[in-house]
Amino acid sequence: MEERKLFRGSIPMLEIRALHIDLKGCVPEFRRLLRQLEIYAAAHYNAVLIEWEDMFPWSDTSLRSGCAYTQDEVRKIGEKCEELGLELIPLVQSLGHMENVLSQEQYRNLQEVAGDSGCIDPLNPGSAPLICSMVDDILKLLPSVHLFHLGGDEAMTFGEGRGGAEFIEKYGRAELYLQHICKLTSHLKARKIRPLLWADMMAKWNDEDLKRIAGEADLVAWGYQGKVSRSRPSACRERLKKYLDCGIRLWGGCAYKGADGFNSELPVLEKRIENTMDWVETAEAIPMRGIIATGWSRYSTTRPQCEIQEGALQSAILTGAMLYNGNLLDGDAELVLDFLDEIGEGELSRKVTSLLQTLSGIIQEHWLLFQQHIATTASHRTQRIQGRDWYQNFFIESLESCRQRLSALRPEFQETMHELLTPECAEAYFRERELLLEYNYDYCEKVIS
Known part of the structure; x- marks a missing residue:
């Protein structure tokens, strides 16, 4: 009987199969990143989307x-990407x-809402030149580069800045988006580079506005949970x-990691x-x-790192x-480890996965103990029970045990x-995980003191 292979046939189902590398966190050492690119090429990806964040040597060193x-x-x-036949698609927010x-x-003067660094002001004349x-x-x-991703998604304060509400009332939300983004897409198109944008901001646009964006960029519709495309x-x-x-021109966006909890250690393979x-x-x-x-690797720049790349390697290969x-x-799914063994990565993948499973187990146990302790303390307060009881002492001792094991x-x-x-x-x-356990432990001690 012919041996089953993980990758079958000579004609792929999809023209472009891109893997996203998020450098906001869990950043690989340079030599390891080059090796990861080899692994992704071996897994029949033919493009990588690199979200550079602060890992690029920007002209502005800050x-x-x-x-x-x-x-x-x-x-x-x-x-390396060119050598491996990987289309490199940069991403700049x-x-x-x-x-x-x-x-x-x-650059704080470019914040759409003062004090909130999440969104750039689409009406500020300095915004587009900075991105360009x-x-x-x-x-x-x-x-x-032939393709360039401009992000353009999850603008949580969109339209809330100076003059935003007035502009939207007069011209509409789509126009506020387009008058900013089109300056950037034009900059790229002049270099014969096709822009890409995440599609969530266009969810309620009318046909006329969608036809305008069609001439400016490809859209990437994304969703990471369950039957999201429906x-x-x-x-x-x-x-x-x-x-x-x-x-x-349409793309889809699934997730092989970073979608199963903002500070999780490993992807949930069944969900991926x-x-x-x-x-x-859908495709x-x-x-x-x-x-x-x-x-x-982070849900946003200010949130914890999650799911180290090496621990998600099996998910990336299966995807x-x-x-x-x-x-x-x-x-x-069982053939993935055989594949990793063939390319010399199986032992490392098993080692990292086992370590992260242990780490995850400690933190999950900690959260369960924390919840039980807080619930018990709340019950004491409602019943006007004074002092600690056996259960509270047990929870405190167990929380300390989690800290020591970590x-x-x-x-x-x-x-x-x-x-x-x-x-x-x-x-x-x-350190993020150590502090999580320390803060929760200190809080538990405080509420029963």
Whole structure:
């Protein structure tokens, strides 16, 4: 009997199968990133969407992390992608998720709502030139780019800035979006580069406005939970068909990691399979240029790091297989580790996954104890019971035990993540979890004191 393979056939189901690398957190060491690109190419991805955030060597050094990649390293990333046949698609935020930029003193005047660094003001004349300058920084080092993602999603304060309400009342929400974004898309189109935008901000646009955006950019409809393409307003099938009818070139967006909890340690494989297969079935019914498998490392710049890339490698490989094959057969999930063994990554994947499972177990146990302690204390208050009882002492002692077990895990975590993550990200990842347990423990002590 012929041996079953994870990747079947010679003709992929989708033209473009892109994997998203989110550098807002869990940042890989440079050499490890190059190796990851080799793994993704082996998994039959043919594009990578790199969200640079503060890891790019921006001309304005205040936007760089202390461990940002160098100009030479960025060029080598581009060369590696070209060598592997991976289309490199850069991503620069242009509306929401602007915290890295707008938290800097010199750019706070561009905040749509003063004191909120999340959204740039679409009516400020300085907003578009700033984004264009960041685009130009990338194109100087990556001149062969053909596709460029401008984000454009989840603008939580959209229209709430100075003059926003008046503009919307007179011209509409779509016009407020378009008058800002079209300055950026025009900048790219002049370089013969096709822009991409997330589609959630267009969920309620009329046909006329959709036809205008069709000439400016491809839209990426996304949704990461369950049968999202049948329920999320911007990604339901009826809406996707509307986009096509208006001449829009369409992409889909599933998630292989970063969608199962804002501070989770590992993706939930069953949920990732359901999500990806729903997008595959949708792409069979509705023509799409490709699907981007997103892998979020933070839900936003200011939130905790989640799901280290190495712990999500099995999910990334299986997602690649589903996007390539167009289906999922019984046993495919088991073939992932065989595939990783074949390319020399199986042992490391098992080691990292086991470590993160242990870490996750400690934190989940901690949360259960915390909830029980708070619930018991609330019951004491309503019954006017004075002092501690056995249960409260037990919960406090058990919470302290979780802290000690987490601290004991630190040396193994540091040793395992050495040369996988940048030292800064590895330390921050573990410290975030230590502080979580410390803060909750201190709170529990306080409420019964």
